[in-house]
Structures are given as structure tokens and as C-alpha cells.
Amino acid sequence: MRLKASTLIFCALLASASRLPGAGTEPAGNAIRRLALVIGANDGGPGRERLRYAVSDAMAVIQVLENLGGVAADDSRLLVEPSRETLLWEAGRLRQRIERLRPLHSRLEVFLYYSGHSDQDNLLLGRDKVSYRELRDRLQSLAADVRIAILDSCASGSFIRAKGGQKRPPFLFDAANDMKGFAVMTSSSADEASQESERLRGSFFTRTLITGLHGAADASRDGRVTLSEAYQYAFNETLRQTEKTVHGPQHPSYNIQMSGTGDVVITDVRRSEAVLLLAREVAGRIFVHDRTNALVMEFQKPRDAEMALGLSRGRYRLIAVGEGDIREAEVELAAGEKMELGGGQFSPTEIIDAIARGDRKVRDQGWPEAKKRLHFYAHFYGKLSRYEGHWTFMPGMQLGTRLGRSLAFGLVGFGRIGPEANSRPPFWGLAVDYAVLEKGRLGLRLRTVAGFMYKSKEDELDKLLSLVVEPGFGLAWALSHRLNLTTQVSLDFVNGSNDELRRFSWGLGLELCRQ
DSSP, X not given: OBOOBOOOOOOOOOOOOSSOTTTSOSOGGGOEEEEEEEEEOOOOOTTSOOOSSHHHHHHHHHHHHHHXXXXXXXXXXXEESOOHHHHHHHHHHHHHHHHHHGGGOSEEEEEEXXXXXXXXXXXXXXXXXXXXXXXXXXXXXXXOSEEEEEEEXXXXXXXXXXXXXXXXXXXXXXXXXXXXXXXXXXXXXXXXXXXXXXXXXXXXHHHHHHHIIIXXXXXXXXXXXXXXXXXXXXXXXXXHHHTTSTTOOOOOEEEEEEESSXXXXXXXXXXXXXXXXXXXTOOXXXXXXXXXXOEEEEEXXXXXXXXXXXXXXXXXXXXXXXXXXXXXXXXXXXXXXEEEXXXXXXEEOOOOHHHHHHHSOGGGGHHHHHHTTEEEEEEEEEEEEEETTXXXXXXXXXXXXXXXXXXXXXXXXXXXXXXXXXSOOOEEEEEEEXXXXXXXXXXXXXXXXXXXXXXXXXXXXXXXXXXEEEEEEEEEEESSSSEEEEEEEEXXXXXXXXXXXXXXXXXXXXXXXXX
């Protein structure tokens, strides 16, 4: 799920002091060092909808950590669709690297982020699983001063619950910044789906978190975004944007097991390639688009408060949606530039399509989210059917739509093979399947076909068409994410002159599902 979600994180570890790596004056041999392991996995295995943006979310996270979070490129690692073996090997490699660096640095800070599928016990990596307990043990074995786990996936709050932690007040704010320990942030509670957004081109949680790390979450206006600021911003924005989606509200959660004073600084906006300063009089719902018109950031800007945004160089278009008006401005940011954008630089504009998508009520996101649950499939099928005392082979095909993982319906038609006297006439109708149980790759389905059998024109008129009802059940074995091997057994009921029970039919099929 992320119902996606769906959507998409489990992860990890990070710490910080009041100064980010590279921004302080400590000697090189005693400097703060940050390391990041970032994981994105769209494939949650057979029977789960493939996510669209888990990998791109992971790429965006590693980019903001390198640009604003003080993580050097040599100290970051991105895993795309890893297997269980790869993830655990990289976790072991990270532990060994930290052990080598431990004597050389006064502070080691580690960040591990995961975006993808999960259930209440495991991260789901294609056909592999990694349990929360395994990852938790790997995290706790790291010899870092502070470790932070961030999980953007369905039921990710189970990681906190499994650990036995309790929600606590946000981190303390203090100039000392000497906190040490472990912290977890999750995109949803233990029984909620984490959701993706077509409009945001990412998960609600991660995209709002990244927007906050670029400066929107900087409530203290000191140019730095702390973990508690990032969490509070991500919680409020994720909840606001998911309150009326088809999968319901999503509540990010966190757990802290730290000692000391201060807060964990995640990003420093002043380290960005360029800084855009929104003046006090700029207010409303702000949408920032890049030169390709892709939505980069969306946030609420209060009046009478400046806001600094850390951005890459380039051209941007900003839309400010206030009470009763919509205003637009364009800026060109150069590398190393700090530009202030005041209210007078915004011009009134008409309500254009791009703004309407950005400013719609959350309820209007329901249909796009619902469409992502539709799967179109083709089912090629052959069965043996008993008719008038004889067995006959009947090839068939079914085209239809699967809604989510459970309900499917479509048009089905069967031909006939064999001497006409001993072969069952062809028929067509409507098929409905419902998945009642899934265990690994194997799924049990209930199935009903209702249609009409058409006999030869030599028959009397009242025998040309007969109603056919075939209740039954079937098994589906997932050969891959899109291909299932099926077998089905059904009882055959035919009305009219053929009103007796026709024993049963049995067959095999291949189901190809396009998502």
C-alpha cells in the first residue's frame, strides 16, 4: 500500500549539533561527520500495487541531505529496489564504516530513510521481506551519537509500537545541542495507509517533509530546520492534505529516546545554492513551480513573517493564493544569490489550470487516487466442460478491470472444439471474481460467471439461447508482478431444456494485469 501508497519509509539514522558539518570551525580531525543510507522501492511484491514515486522520493531526500544537510556525496548511499540481501549488506557496510570513523570525529550522525511498501511487521522489497526487528537491531548496533529512523510506508507506525516507545513532546530547543540517542519518525500510524499524490508526484508525507526541510518548516526563522520543526510541519501538512482522500487521514508519528539538550538540526537553508526570501507581506497558499512547470513546493505562508527558501539556481514561478485573489511572480535565481521577493512583485492573474490543481480542496483528489487502484487485465483461459454426457475443451478469454486487490469484473467468452454433436455450444457473459485469501504468492478467489449459451440455428427457437450460471472458486499463483497462473473449478447450471446440473468445469489460465 501507499494504496498507494502507499505512496511510500522505514529508516533511519541522523544526528546533529548546532552547526552542520562543514559549517563549523572545528579541526578536520575532530569535525562532525554525517552519513546517509537512503532506500527507495516501488515494488512491494506480488499482489501489491506498484508504487510510482517511492524511488523518486528517495532521490529527492538524498538530494536535500547533500545540498542542505551537510552530507558529503562520499558519505551518502542510495539503494534503488534493493533485495533483502543487498539492504542488510549495506547496513553492515555502514556499521563497519562508522567503526572506522569513530576515533577520528567528535560526533557521528547517521540518517537512514526508507520509502516503499511495508506491512505491520516487515519492509516489503519485491519478493523479499526485512522485519522491523532486524532493522531495529542493525540501527541500535551503530556506534553513532544520534540515530534517526524515518519510514514512509503503510502501517509504518508499527515500528514505533513494536519498539515499545511512546510519543513524547518535541525535542528541546537549546543552544547546547548535545543530544544523543535514537529517534524514529514515521509517515503514518500503525493502522493507516501512507499515500502518494499524482499532483505532488510523490508521497504526501515525504513531499511535505522535503518542503519543510527547504525552509518552510523553519518556525524560529533562524535559517535552520530542526527535526522537531520538520516533524511538526510534516504532521500538519500531511494531515491537512489527506483528511478527505479516499484512504482517509494520515497521521505521521514519532518516538524519541534521547538524552542531553538542544535539538537535531537537519538542514541549514543558508547552505543552499540560492536563497529566496519571501517578505513579510507575502501571504497565503504558496505554490512554487520550476521552469518545466513541475510543482516544487507547496506551503502556507503566514503574514508578518519572513520565510527563507533554499533552492537550486534557475527560474521559478510562484503562485500566491490568498483570500479572494491569486497573484503570480517569476524569479531567476543565480548560484550564490540571495533574493528578496516582496508583495509588490506579485501581479494579479487569472485562475489557470495549474493553480486550480494546486488549490483544489482535498476531496477533489479522491478520483485521481481512486483511478490508481484500477488494474486492467486480460485472462486467457481454457477449460474442460461436461455437456450432454461428453467432455469438451473450451478456449476462452476475459477482459476486465480489477479494483484494488480484491474485486474484479469483466466480459468473458468461450468457444468450442470438437465434433458439434459432442461439444458444448459457445457462450458469453459477465464474470465477477473476489479474492478472499492471499498467502504469499498464492491467492484464493470466489468466481461467478453469468451469461448466455448460443446453440446452432437448426435448433428450435426456444433452444437458441440458454441462460448459464457458473459459480465456483479458483486459485491464482503469482508468477510475477503482472502475470498470474490460474486454475478454476465451477458448477454449471443451464436453464430451459438444459436445466439439469452439468457436473462441473475445470480449467487453467494465464492472467496478464496492466497497472
